[in-house]
Amino acid sequence: MREASLRGPVLRFLKGRGYTALVDPDGHDYFDVVALRGPELGLVELKVGHAPEVFRQALHRRGWADWVAVVVPRKTQALRLLRRAGPPPTQRIGVWYLDGGSVQVLREARIFAEEERERLFPGWKDHLRECLEPLTTGSGGARIEGIRLGVPPRPPRSRRRPGGKVWRIEELLPPPEG
Secondary structure, eight states, rough: OTTTHHHHHHHHHHHHHHOEEEEEETTSSSEEEEEEEEEEEEEEESSOOGGGGHHHHHHHHHOOEEEEEESSSSHHHHHHHHOOOOOOOGGGGGEEEEETTTTEEOOOOOOHHHHHHHHHHHHHHHHHHHHHHHHHSSSSSOTTTTTTOOOOOOOOOOGGGGOOOOGGGGSSOOOOOO
C-alpha cells in the first residue's frame, strides 16, 4: 500500500466535514493534505510505513495549523498509535484509519493552544495561510505549478537539532515553566 491510496478517502471525509482539501500544496510532500474551513487550518499526515514516528512529525506540523491528524491504513495500526503514551501535546493529534475505503476516527484532532503554537512557532500558520491563498482562490484547489510556499522543512534555526539527527518528541515540546 502507498500513501496515495489513503488520499481519496481522506479527501472525501474532509469534504463531507465542509473542508476544502489541498493535496501536497508545497509540491515537496511536506504537507500531505491541508484542510481549510473558514479561518481554521488543519493538516493530515498520511502514513503507511513506520507509523511510530508520525507523532514526532505531527508535533512539528502543529506550528503550521490549528490541528493535526494522522491516518493509517488499518485499525490495528491506529490502536497501536493510541496505546503509545506520549506527552500531553500528542493527545491532541487526531488518529484516523481506513475501513472499507472510508475514514474512521479513533481520536478526533483537537485544536492546539494558540499561545503555545505562537510562542514556539511564531507566524508560521499565518505564513502558510498567505501562501495557500492563490491555491484556494481561482485555482479550484489545484496546485499551481511553480509556486513556492517558502515553507522550511525543519524547525527554525533556534529549534534545529545539529548534525541532522532525528528529532525526539521531547525536543519539540515547550520548555518547562519556571
